Amino acid sequence: AQSVTQLDSHVSVSEGTPVLLRCNYSSSYSPSLFWYVQHPNKGLQLLLKYTSAATLVKGINGFEAEFKKSETSFHLTKPSAHMSDAAEYFCVVSETAGTALIFGKGTTLSVSS
Amino acid sequence: SAVISQKPSRDICQRGTSLTIQCQVDSQVTMMFWYRQQPGQSLTLIATANQGSEATYESGFVIDKFPISRPNLTFSTLTVSNMSPEDSSIYLCSVGDRVNSYNEQFFGPGTRLTVL
Numbered sequence: 001a002q003s004v005t006q007l008d009s010h011v012s013v014s015e016g017t018p019v020l021l022r023c024n025y026s027s028s029y030s031p032s033l034f035w036y037v038q039h040p041n042k043g044l045q046l047l048l049k050y051t052s053a054a055t056l057v058k059g060i061n062g063f064e065a066e067f068k069k070s071e072t073s074f075h076l077t078k079p080s081a082h083m084s085d086a087a088e089y090f091c092v093v094s095e096t097a098g099t100a101l102i103f104g105k106g107t108t109l110s111v112s113s
Numbered sequence: 114s115a116v117i118s119q120k121p122s123r124d125i126c127q128r129g130t131s132l133t134i135q136c137q138v139d140s141q142v143t144m145m146f147w148y149r150q151q152p153g154q155s156l157t158l159i160a161t162a163n164q165g166s167e168a169t170y171e172s173g174f175v176i177d178k179f180p181i182s183r184p185n186l187t188f189s190t191l192t193v194s195n196m197s198p199e200d201s202s203i204y205l206c207s208v209g210d211r212v213n214s215y216n217e218q219f220f221g222p223g224t225r226l227t228v229l
Contacts, residue, residue, distance in 0.1 A: 034217075044156075044205070044220040090155060100146050100171075101207075101218055103156040 002027040004093045004104035012110040019063075019078040021107045023091035026072065033074045034092040034101070035065055044090070050074065061085070086111045115140050115208050117221035125227045126196055133192045134224045136206035141186035144209040146218065147179070151202045159204075162189050196228045 007022040025031060035047040048059025055067040065076045074091060091104040116139040126132050136145065147159040159179055160168045168181040182190045193200050203223040 036220075043222040046217065046219075049217060100158045100161055101156075102158075105155045 002031060002093050002095050002102050004091050004102055006089075006091050006104035006107050008107050009105065010108045010110070012112065013081045015083055015111055015113050016080050019076070019081045019085065019109065021076040021089050021091075021109065023074045023076065023104060024072050025074060025091070025093045027093060027095055029095050032094045033065075033067060034094070035059065035063070035074075035076050036090045036092055036103075038088045038090065038106075040087070047076070047089075081109075081111045083111050083113065085109060115142065115219045117206060117208060117219055119204075119206060119221040119224050121224060122222065123225040123227075125229060127229055128197055130196055131192055131194045132196065132226060133190050134204055134206075134226075136189045136191070136221055138187045138208050142208040143186065145183065145189045146207045146209075147181065147189075147191045148205045148207065148220075149202045150205065150223070156205065159191070193226065196226075198228045201226055201228045 003026045005024045013019055030052055033050040036044045037047050038044050047063050048057045048065055050057045050067045058064045063078045065074055067074050086109055089107045089109055092101045094101050118137045120135045124132055145162045148156040149159050150156045158171050159174045160170045160181055162168045162181050162183040164183050164186050178194055180192045203225050205220050205223045207218040207220045209218055
């Protein structure tokens with residue numbers, strides 16, 4: 001069975017410093033992995049996705065993630081945080097195209113000035 | 114990418130009543146999904162709704178409580194029946210992206226439900 005573990009429920013950074021949101025997954029097959037962001041009172045937005053192409057995936061707003069099969073990880077990073085990055089971030093796995101997404105519990109990112 | 118709208122955007126309902134949530138997509142899609150996000154929690158899949166077949170429910174969700182309709186390729190409804198305060202959540206629909214072989218899903222803005 002597939003599952004996702006987000007290792008931090010809350011991450012706090014200062015504006016201009018790097019962001020690291022950690023995610024480990026469990027899957028029997030070659031999974032598809034995603035990061036979604038949810039701003040307060042707004043819908044879910046896809047940040048980036050990994051679907052067995054390049055292991056380093058670049059997304060929107062300067063975010064990127066690296067798929068590491070040996071570590072079963074898909075950590076999300078950004079070199080320099082911006083105040084507008086403050087939101088809830090979800091790591092998501094899908095084993096097969098067309099099947100439902102399995103969400104992690106989410107990481108709240110706070111950015112201070 | 115698909116554009117998805119949901120109605121209503123929010124509602125406050127009384128215990129014991131039912132609410133039907135509509136999900137409209139601007140393009141034809143085979144697969145639609147309904148999720149629930151309880152306060153402060155992550156998203157949990159309720160059911161998968163494919164046009165032309167019965168919805169498939171996840172463990173812990175039953176058709177009598179969450180009946181789903183999927184009359185065509187651009188529309189679906191989810192009904193929350195006999196509501197209790199524990200049903201207070203955000204309900205979201207999503208669709209698979211045909212261009213990317215359904216590997217990417219797009220979400221509607223959600224329906225925020227409060228049950229008193």
